[in-house]
Amino acid sequence: MKILVSGGAGYIGSHTVIQLIAAGHDVVIVDNFSNANPTVLGRLEALTGTSIAAHSFDLTDLDKTEHLFATEDFDGVIHFAGHKAVGESVEKPLDYYENNLGSTFSLVRAMQRYDVDKMVFSSSATVYGEEQAGATEDRRTYATNPYGWTKVMQEQILRDVAVAAPQMRFALLRYFNPVGAHPSGTIGEDPSGIPNNLVPFIAQVAVGKRDRLLVFGDDYDTVDGTGVRDYIHVEDLAAGHIAALEALERSDVAVHTWNLGSGRGTSVLEMLRAFEKAVGRPIPYEIVPRRAGDIATSYADPSKANAELGWSTKKTIEDMCEDVWRWQSQNPQGFAG
Structure with missing residues (x-):
């Protein structure tokens, strides 16, 4: 087609x-x-x-x-x-x-x-x-x-x-x-300005573009108090x-x-630890107050897509972090570099 x-x-x-x-x-x-x-x-x-x-x-x-x-x-x-x-x-x-x-x-x-x-x-x-x-x-x-x-x-x-x-x-x-990003490290997420999403922000801290990750709230009713996402x-x-x-x-x-979606939730701190493993060193972060409008937990029920499309997620959180780090470390300034 x-x-x-x-x-x-x-x-x-x-x-x-x-x-x-x-x-x-x-x-x-x-x-x-x-x-x-x-x-x-x-x-x-x-x-x-x-x-x-x-x-x-x-x-x-x-x-x-x-x-x-x-x-x-x-x-x-x-x-x-x-x-x-x-x-x-x-x-x-x-x-x-x-x-x-x-x-x-x-x-x-x-x-x-x-x-x-x-x-x-x-x-x-x-x-x-x-x-x-x-x-x-x-x-x-x-x-x-x-x-x-x-x-x-x-x-x-x-x-x-x-x-x-x-x-x-x-x-x-x-x-x-x-x-995540393409396994080659050739293409990936390249947000303009301050990233709106967690993982690009972590990646920019890891590569030295930002000094620390801001974690918005650690008092949610979740596994470690931080927001959970799919x-x-x-x-x-x-x-x-x-x-x-x-x-x-x-x-x-x-x-x-x-x-x-994967049908599984991962907290902010769990994602941070997985990214630290991919990078091989600690990533600085600071707990700050919650953002207005943020919810505690979000995850999908993908069973309909699993059944009707024969589709399911294959890659793990560790895969995601490794691929993002490969992209970000090879392209510290994104496509502009």
Whole structure:
């Protein structure tokens, strides 16, 4: 199949591109590079041994989106593109609603005009609000911030489209905390500014970019008082997208929803100790007050994806830390270096 990967130069998108090509699919990337570096394109071509078509524009531009569909014969779309920082979404809600919803509007309109009937959509555990522990796909959805609401709304939009256009097929993938990097150390997560997520922050402390890790709260009702999250290696996550795409190809159900996670929780301090093992030395940290809006525990129930997709996570927390450290130590300044 020829697959359009929106946001394909980003962290999860780039790892998914590699696996799509390995599975025999043709790939076209579209990315506005607001959260990605063009350097990744050359690295993807080196890793895959193939030339990858890439287009640089904003998917909220319907004319450009439809022009791309007119010039390519796509069989499906994997949709990663969108703003993704929870804190920033609170500060800039209109930007998040306009960008995240607008890009989906353009893509789906173009899909319908050019008879492309399959989309794998990058959703999030944020659609479970504060009720993320052991969440199953039938749990009610709501959000506690604008970023989360954009995911709730996009899921509903795609369900409504499926009712109006029964030939369309959508996979809504709700995943938890992606970490890790390609085993080569060539591509990985490269956040701009201060990382929003735990593992990139630990990695930047380990490589000397930051002086210490801030641990937000040690008085939660958890194994050691620190927040517990379900971490999934980005390569396992990419494999989940391939499995979902191939499931849509053979499905007669309009909308599928699958959690992608390990089903296990790891605390902040447990992750820190695993990363120290990968690095081979202690990493300085400081306990500070809780952040507003943080919850104690979040982990998936991935049993539906296990059963229906034949998919499960393969990589351990130790694998994640080793791969992140390989990426960060080889690229201390990220792609900019």
